[in-house]
Amino acid sequence: MSAAAGLLASPASAQADDDITVYLAGDSTMQTYDPYWVPQAGWGQELGRYLSDDVTVENHAIGGRSSRTFVEEGRLDAILDKIEPGDYLFVQFGHNDASVSRPERYTSPADYKEFLRNDYIEGARERGATPVVVTPVSRRSYNSTTGEFNVSFPEYVEAAKAVAAEEDVPLVDLSASSRAYLNTIGPEEAKSVFLHVPAGVYPNRPNGTADDTHFQEYGAIQMARLVADDVSDLNTPLARHIVNSRPPKRVPRKPQAVTARTVTNEGARLTWDAVEGADIYRIQKKKHVEGAEFTLATTSTIPQAEVAGLKEGTAYELRVVAVNGAGESAPSRKTGITTRVPERRYDFGPAGGSVLAGFTEVSPQTLYTADRGYGFTDATGLFTRDRGSALDAMQRDFVALFGGQYEFSADTPDGVYAVTAYVGDRLGSARTNFALEGEDRGGLSSSGSVVKRTFADVVVKDGRLNVTVSGQTAHLNGLELTRIGNLL
Template structure:
């Protein structure tokens, strides 16, 4: 009996020991808190923009530490707390966890307004301002930037966690080849709080500004940042910021440095693919006076996240692009998540049964016509609508997304108005989408409206050879219009890969 009790006691003691070892062996968590430069949107590259918190895990041994990015776009050191975002993190903090903290970009906003009310009092002092918050309707005492930052640091330390404070990343602003620093404002105030609280400070602002200056403004803009946005980084910019945080950790005496990978391999997000099919008004024709809009669309795309392939071919119709096997070549490359922009119509009005054998039957029906094509045998010709619906359906079968555009207008006018294709191919393109699915962009109408604003004399310069083909300037206007239509296509995530360059 005594032996049994002794064995039971030893087993019980061993169980407690194992449990204790399990608790002690639990991986620490690295929490990221901050604004959209730490995590943009959902953290999946919304609009082509990323935060460094999305990449910091690629520099740490995630078999030994966990990464949780709780940053939220639009927040300041104040609103991250007043919105209740900090408290759940604080409740979960364990001894040995880490908190990476970066605020400042939004702290300079208004203290009280009816849109965001996110500003903080400048500095690190104890001054306050009482307000009746116009946004929340609540009475609130607003503190300084330093007060809010110190509160996060102190509360993290009280749980045994290890705060690490960052100076906010620089904006893509330049002055005589130099990037302005923020050490006389939020960067300096962040450093002061870190020093007063005895925690690690990383001057991410200066590190990244120096790296940007080495690359130069032209290499940074459109690569690490976009021309449309001087605050938020691309995937490459966010990865650079994360690498500089890792560098700062390596230079510090912070224990998080022990979890840094020796040879990190940064993996940028997998690219999606966009294919263009159509005729010479889309294609790369190699002729300055016959430039397709597909030649210039790429400059409005986030090419760090999407590849564009212009497979349009001059002289083709919805019929011949298929008959010649051009569509089969594109279709064989399509995979789930890809996109196909398709614009036909200019050549579909040609002869059905005479060389060049490219005309399609008018309309949306299922009628056919048998045609003998000289030495190449016979062909069953279908309607324009039938061909377009086949492109749509076969694109969908691959898991790709079909987007149909009405054809760009010709330089043809009637009493000061551009003649539309709304009585023929423009309407049939729309009806094909309504019947088969996908998305429709009325490029014909959108470009016609722009032509009318410019007037016949200006537009005539876009068409030096004929009334169908534009020069480079006209093609750029059409490409911009396509990008604008995609950007407004809220139902498709292709819009997340578009940004508008209007220079």
């Protein structure tokens, strides 16, 4: 039972027990991430799955903030301007407060305690809402000899527990529950909880990530479950709105009906039947050769996934594993695919610059004509840069138009295509958006590297594929066009 179970809540406990809003104030371990950051997730963005439908979660948590800077930036005021009697304010800080080397965010344990008391707790109570203090969630920090996890930020944990007791407010001791959970699964399995992903799996992490502070989606789900389970033990009306928070006793059944719906030059879209009780799915890949072993391809919280980063013109086997808090299911049956090979490849940069083998040079002087069959429809304002041979001939140079928009067209037979775009700048940041055949397809962002993304199911009906490029910098290094199907 949570340390504050049995405590009387604030006067808000007597308010109406429906249409509750739970406000979250915290840091990057709690925040909600947009799809670009997949698989990174904060536990706050997963909390709603353990709350009944009449509870709304408003997640104001944001990375890099301490208990002090969240107040100084007006982020707490934004919550207090909206919070109402019967609502809740969950507060989790400590990770950034402890950053002694970052004076702009550092907050001493004593000051942290007083910010919790005077700003968050008092602010919520003045508006008839219930403040809930959450101790800092554990990092993947453990004793290498025993394998036991350490208490992360112990001075802040104790300060949070002390102020909750002194002010008689509910406490969720996420430090204790997350550490107990991590001790159960051990340091190696904890890599699937934290942001440990291999290279080549996610487009926004081409070199992989080994992060012992932030969570993958699966880890965020497990942390949210722990928070919900603690809340179910609190003497507050919100406890009656917790659903499905107890850890499952059995692993899920293995996924069925795994099907490759779309196969491109570097991946495939997989679908399968939803598995009851699964928190997340792990999609695994291996080349269809003797001795190859399955490795992680991607993850998904729904029965559908985009597998990327595969080698073109290569046979692979794919399978899916369902996962919940009790562990992994048996793997699904294997599904075989062979990735396609692009028909057209374009390398964007200065006229006469380096061009990657197999690609066609495109510079601002390359304007579309019917005879040429490809080029820019208007290159006004386009500029180029070449960052040198540290990257390959296609990645090293690019065209760009800061804050502008331009269009590239290529004659192609009617059909369904995949378009692979390469974007980046070894010496700076790149922010590029794409519209294909007039349809907005999102964008790519990078800093100091070149990233790629394949946009599938681009339908061409007029014999010409049009790529509209825009964004903050509108970088473009390369394009590959791959025919993946015929028109129905």
